[in-house]
Amino acid sequence: MKRFAFPALAAAAVLGIAGCSGGSSGGSTASGEMPSEITLFSVTDKTGTLSYAGSNQLKGIELAIDEINGEKYLGESTVKLESRDTAGEAQTAASQVTEATVNPEVAAILGTVTSAQSIAVAPLAQAAKVPIVFTQSGSEGTLVGEYTYRATAPMATYYDQAGEYLQQEGVKTLGVLYNSANPTLTQLSETTIPEMADRFGYTVASTSSVQNTTQDFTAPIAKILADNPDGIAIMMNGAQNATAVSQLRQAGYDGTLVTHTGSGAGNLTPAGPAGAGMTWPTDFTYHGTNPATQEFVAAYRAKYNGENPNNYAAEGYDAAWMIAHAIEKSGGASREDIQNGLQQVVAEGFTGAEGDVTFEGNDMRVKGAVVQWNGTEEVLLSEK
CATH class of the missing domain: 3.40.50.2300 (Response regulator)
Incomplete structure (x- = not known):
């Protein structure tokens, strides 16, 4: 071969x-x-x-x-x-x-x-x-x-595909929930996603950050939902993504969701149907x-x-x-x-x-x- x-x-x-x-x-x-x-x-x-x-x-x-x-x-x-x-x-x-x-x-x-x-x-x-x-x-x-x-x-070099998806879904306002202890996720959330906004027709309504140890996302989710966004970007480490999206769905949100490759590798399996719709660009898919x-x-x-x-x-x-x-x-x-x-x-x-x-x-x-x-x-x- x-x-x-x-x-x-x-x-x-x-x-x-x-x-x-x-x-x-x-x-x-x-x-x-x-x-x-x-x-x-x-x-x-x-x-x-x-x-x-x-x-x-x-x-x-x-x-x-x-x-x-x-x-x-x-x-x-x-x-x-x-x-x-x-x-x-x-x-x-x-x-x-x-x-x-x-x-x-x-x-x-x-x-x-x-x-x-x-x-x-x-x-x-x-x-x-x-x-x-x-x-x-x-x-x-x-x-x-x-x-x-x-x-x-680097995800920032192909993350514009998430912007294209948001545009296709008609997202005009976006909330961002991210892990600020991860430098890559911080860069994506604080720089890449806001810089894409004009090109893909959305505005970042609010952002909320958490740490590696966070498992209860009730407060940051409430802050983001207060702005009634069309879409939400969930940018967490590994298993945190499943926990965050499950709690977001429990809070009644049913809008568009984007994330990143850390939601792959089976990390959304615990969320099951609650994670349905989580979408992300990736450098590889089988x-x-x-x-x-x-x-x-x-x-x-x-x-x-x-x-x-x-x-x-x-x-x-x-x-x-x-x-x-x-x-x-x-x-x-x-x-x-x-x-x-x-x-x-x-x-x-x-x-x-x-x-x-x-x-x-x-x-x-x-x-x-x-x-x-x-x-x-x-x-x-x-x-x-």
């Missing part, structure tokens, strides 16, 4: 990197050498409130590594994965990334999924000149130099029609007993394959080799689990899709 399809013209325009002598798989200079074992280091949330993102990201990474090794994509070299659990703590993530940077066997890092952690660890990887590929982590401060990459398009997307979906289902992959799994999968392809293109597995190869990958773009992707600098861009929770599952509404 061909995991990466590169535009022919772009591929022809980028010259191969010639390896120089010396170095090793963990060295800081280009070596052009392929060791028998290449160590990648994963730092993610296996437990805690954001484990729904980290654990699924890790599943995608592990599937990619199975394929890389099984297909002998890197010849006789095999990829070994070491993974750590940040448990949602930025300080823990920083300690683990430091562990990786000082270990000469670690060739590259598969980074954290939350902005708070990624902002803390990105400068560490950059200073040590260790390539790190983040997923999620949509806030500023994640990409701080040439060794930092993001295999998730309903996607791109052939590469469907190849990934089939492989994921085969490995994980019929389970459907979510966006976090697709992002982790593409991140791991980005590093593998960088190694293949540069012809070596030192940190500098991988950095050289990644620069070719981002220059050319590729087709992976997330479909056709491009980059602005080291930052991924996707076409995206719009999905909706129908009370039982996510369904595809539109695809770019």
Whole structure:
């Protein structure tokens, strides 16, 4: 199975990197050498409130590594994965990334999924000149130099599809309920959504913020409903989305609802029919029609007993394959080799689990899709 399809013209325009002598798989200079074992280091949330993102990201990474090794994509070299659990703590993530940077066997890092952690660890990887590929982590401060990459398009870059949906639904006034402890959700709620208002014909009537620990949304919901909005944006962490929409419906609201990818990954299952109508743009859906997307979906289902992959799994999968392809293109597995190869990958773009992707600098861009929770599952509404 061909995991990466590169535009022919772009591929022809980028010259191969010639390896120089010396170095090793963990060295800081280009070596052009392929060791028998290449160590990648994963730092993610296996437990805690954001484990729904980290654990699924890790599943995608592990599937990619199975394929890389099984297909002998890197010849006789095999990829070994070491993974750590940040448990949602930025300080823990920083300690683990430091562990990786000082270990000469670690060739590259598969980074954290939350902005708070990624902002803390990105400068560490950059200073040590260790390539790190983040997923999620949509806030500023994640990409701080040439060794930092993001295999998730920031939601702000495709969230205008939510504006298109609001316009289609005739929404003229919008209330925003958001988690202010999450930097990405704060940026979307305080900047992106208000800036879209003129283009899509609505005004933000009111906003109300909560914290990670909030489970009773009665007061902020009452504040928003007092303005009688046509639509409401619910921008919470994971399971908070189901709680918030359930309480909103209990309060009698039956209008248009938009949210974000954190409502995916089964997080709306506890809400059931109360969450029906929750709609959001996403960088990946297993309903996607791109052939590469469907190849990934089939492989994921085969490995994980019929389970459907979510966006976090697709992002982790593409991140791991980005590093593998960088190694293949540069012809070596030192940190500098991988950095050289990644620069070719981002220059050319590729087709992976997330479909056709491009980059602005080291930052991924996707076409995206719009999905909706129908009370039982996510369904595809539109695809770019």
